[in-house]
Amino acid sequence: MSNTAIEAAGLGKRFGRRGSWALRECSFRLPAGRVCAVVGPNGAGKSTLLSHTAGLLAPTEGALTVLGTHPAAARERVAYVAQDKPLYPQLTVDQTLRLGQELNPARWDARVAGRIAYEVGGLDPKKRIRALSGGQRTRVALALALGKRPELLLLDEPMADLDPLGRHELMGTLMAEAAEYGTTVVMSSHVVAELEGSCDYLLLIGDGRVRLAGDLDDLLAAHTLTTGAVRDLAPHTVVESRTTGRQQTALIRPRGPYPADAGATRPSLEELVLAHLRNPAAPALILTPAPAQESAA
Numbered sequence: 001m002s003n004t005a006i007e008a009a010g011l012g013k014r015f016g017r018r019g020s021w022a023l024r025e026c027s028f029r030l031p032a033g034r035v036c037a038v039v040g041p042n043g044a045g046k047s048t049l050l051s052h053t054a055g056l057l058a059p060t061e062g063a064l065t066v067l068g069t070h071p072a073a074a075r076e077r078v079a080y081v082a083q084d085k086p087l088y089p090q091l092t093v094d095q096t097l098r099l100g101q102e103l104n105p106a107r108w109d110a111r112v113a114g115r116i117a118y119e120v121g122g123l124d125p126k127k128r129i130r131a132l133s134g135g136q137r138t139r140v141a142l143a144l145a146l147g148k149r150p151e152l153l154l155l156d157e158p159m160a161d162l163d164p165l166g167r168h169e170l171m172g173t174l175m176a177e178a179a180e181y182g183t184t185v186v187m188s189s190h191v192v193a194e195l196e197g198s199c200d201y202l203l204l205i206g207d208g209r210v211r212l213a214g215d216l217d218d219l220l221a222a223h224t225l226t227t228g229a230v231r232d233l234a235p236h237t238v239v240e241s242r243t244t245g246r247q248q249t250a251l252i253r254p255r256g257p258y259p260a261d262a263g264a265t266r267p268s269l270e271e272l273v274l275a276h277l278r279n280p281a282a283p284a285l286i287l288t289p290a291p292a293q294e295s296a297a
């Protein structure tokens, strides 16, 4: 089994010959068994990247490896919950899960699917998909995806139409299932606070390019949030600097020691992401562990 879930090398995607690039020069490596948050503004390329990973789109340039093989060859071991969650409207919930079982006879786990749909999801097995609310359909889609017992679970804004309690419960169940089976999870979301505490790897995409990639702890440790009197931030790399009166708040990547009198703290995930979203010109930071380094760990 490969210890790399996803590896992109110079991945680029252009829709149509004269279209603009949805992804450009994306290179990163996601080790297996991680829970990866994919964040970025609307139109950044998150869904395009997930569709490539699911083997549904072919790159215009570069290469993508999923679970050590070509994305199309890995499809059986990958589950993808797309933003629009396509399901058959005329089927009942029960029939939908049985279809999931028929399509994945070797891998299907009825216990997991039933737990998501009925125990946590509270769905009526006899209800037709077309009669479900958006949030209830999400529960069916997640039950189908997890029932497949995938090695790699791709979720495109999975919690967007769930109520706060439903989000909390489903996220908990999802993380517990993923941890139990060592599933790699890649989840795009605009609700950054929701990702904190569940993700250990971050991929920030902006304008089709990877802007931050790496182990979340390493990325946070590479940044410092400073608050204090206005000062020259050279030679540090400045991601964002805001001044109000005589006070300056900045997110920097320190180069060398930082003055002891300056209020310096480690940023939260939200502070890290927001500073990069507000400043699209900040230099990229890709902290991809080398395969040899990881297998030695």
Ligand SMILES: Nc1ncnc2c1ncn2[C@@H]1O[C@H](COP(=O)(O)OP(=O)(O)OP(=O)(O)O)[C@@H](O)[C@H]1O
Binding pocket: 015, 019, 021, 022, 040, 041, 042, 043, 044, 045, 046, 047, 048, 049
């Ligand atoms: N099938 C398509 N044909 C043409 N352009 C497309 C297609 N799919 C996506 N795009 C374009 O590619 C870019 C990236 O889109 P994508 O859906 O991947 O962004 P996203 O980060 O998922 O956005 P959001 O947060 O709004 O869901 C956008 O400019 C979009 O218009």
